[in-house]
Amino acid sequence: MNYPIESSSPNTLEVTQRTKIRRSPQRGQYDRTLIYQILDEGLICHVGFVVEGQPFVIPTAYGRVDDRLYLHGSPASRMLRTLQQDVEVCVTVTLLDGLVLARSAYHHSMNYRSVVVFGKATVVEAEQEKFEALRAFTEHVMPDRWAEVRIPSRQEMSGTLVLALPLTEASAKMRTGGPLDDEADYTLPVWAGELPLRLTTNAAIPDSHLLSGIGIPAYVQDYNRS
Amino acid sequence: MNYPIESSSPNTLEVTQRTKIRRSPQRGQYDRTLIYQILDEGLICHVGFVVEGQPFVIPTAYGRVDDRLYLHGSPASRMLRTLQQDVEVCVTVTLLDGLVLARSAYHHSMNYRSVVVFGKATVVEAEQEKFEALRAFTEHVMPDRWAEVRIPSRQEMSGTLVLALPLTEASAKMRTGGPLDDEADYTLPVWAGELPLRLTTNAAIPDSHLLSGIGIPAYVQDYNRS
Structure with missing residues (x-):
């Protein structure tokens, strides 16, 4: 299923049967830079896996280092126990950028950027790589x-x-x-346009056990995802 | 797999083998009101399905009417073609509420609300129900x-x-x-707390072909998801 069906350039991923965008193909992209930008901006992914024919979709955190996406958790987690058994996984990250309001109900849409990753996950055993992955989880969510x-x-x-x-x-x-x-609908007296959406923060809530004299760090105060 | 393993009250869904929360069970809830609140606040779901053993996770819009969740799209969509074949599906909606910053890397976390739905989807053939579902898609994203x-x-x-x-x-x-x-970590001089996150809007962008004299509707101007 995963043999390449289009040739690739250094920064473009090979298109395979399962990554080929079939619906609205003009919206599909295989550029590594774009894919990594989306993965780096997102905070959670949805991990798809199969247990006895039943699909599961579980939201979880992730990190990226170079050309590897990392997942983590308790060794007792069903998701992680399943994923280390040489099975196919699908990881999807979606950023919602706006609501698109058309004059007809039919043409309403959303602006988004999403990435779908296919493959098999392997356990990271090497201490150094594992440590770097743990750093990536933290730095992915909160740089610095x-x-x-x-x-x-x-x-x-x-x-x-x-x-x-x-x-x-x-x-x-x-x-x-x-x-x-x-x-024919452009003559309708209906407002149409885009309502952009973005993830923003409310004021940080210090932990009730915080030692006195510790201010909110700049990377929290100025947090901006995009 | 889906026989009940705990008894239910009218507003509490039956817990089944596949909906039973195994990791951090204290975070699990089966209250219908809470589940519907999360579904109604979310804008996109991630749909998991299996094609020849391969899991797919696709982001898409949805709507809810009473005790039914609706998905829609082109009849040519691989997702919809698959889902109407009496197969198991998993639909997950996740709302990210905040980043939780602990004193140790290990205890960093996220605040979230998520819903996972299992079952089989059926094609809505009746015109009236189909029409109501289409209304639900639009009203779900943009009330009024x-x-x-x-x-x-x-x-x-x-x-x-x-x-x-x-x-x-x-x-x-x-x-x-x-x-x-x-x-032991509470004595560390490290800021800890929660950084709340929420989805917000930027200024609406009117369509370039908008007829003159049509102002931005109040339901767009005052859009607030939560």
Whole structure:
């Protein structure tokens, strides 16, 4: 299923049967830079896996280092126990950028950027790679945080299962811009356009046990995802 | 796999083998009101299905009417073609509420509310239900919009495939609150707390072909998801 069906350039991923965008193919992209931008901006992914024919879709955090996507959690997690058994996984990250309001109900849409990754995950055994992956989880969610926190102990390291998924078979899909209405509908007296959406923060809530005199770090105060 | 393993009350969904929350069970909920609140606040779901053993996870819009979740799209979509073949589906909706910053890297977390729905989807054939589902898609994304737009024509209706998934086997999972650190770490001079996240809007962008004199509707201007 995963043999290449189109040739690739260094920065373009090979298109395979399962990454080929079939619906609205003009929205499909295989550019590694774009795919990594979407993965780096997202905060959670949805992991799809199969247990006895039943699909499961579980939201979870992730990190990326170069051409590898990392997942982690408790060794007891059903998801991680399943994924390390040499099975196919699908990881999807979606950023919602706006609501597209057309003059007809039919042409309403959303602007989004999404990435779908296919492949098999493997357990990260090497201590150094595992440590770098754990750093990537923290830095992915909150850049500059790692340098301030207590790093994982040996016990925490061994109590965390880290899986790596190679970013070799992936595609991006996106929609941008305003509505596209039927020609006859442009005369309707209906407001149409785009309502952009973005993830923003409310004021940080200090932990009730915070030592006195510790201010909110700049990377929290100025947090901006995009 | 879907026989009940705990008894239910009228507003509580039965817990089944596949909806039982195994990791952090204290975060699991089966209350119908909570599940519907999460579904109604979310804008996109991630649909998981299996084709020849391969899991796919596709982001898409949805709507809810009473105890049914609706999906829709082109009859040519691989996802919809697959889902109407009496196969198991998993639909997940995730709302990200905040980043939880602990004193140790290990205890970093996220606050979230998610719903996972299992079941089989069926094609909605009845015109009236199909029409109500299409209304639900629009009203779900943008309340009050339906009354202003051109409603679906007969041709658009027949060109849209609508699937219904019963909301009988579902669970919610959520985390709220600040970090929980190891006892010894509370003396570390590290800022800890929660950074709340929310979806917000930027200024609406009117379509370039908008007729003159049509202002931005209040339901767009004052759009607030939560």
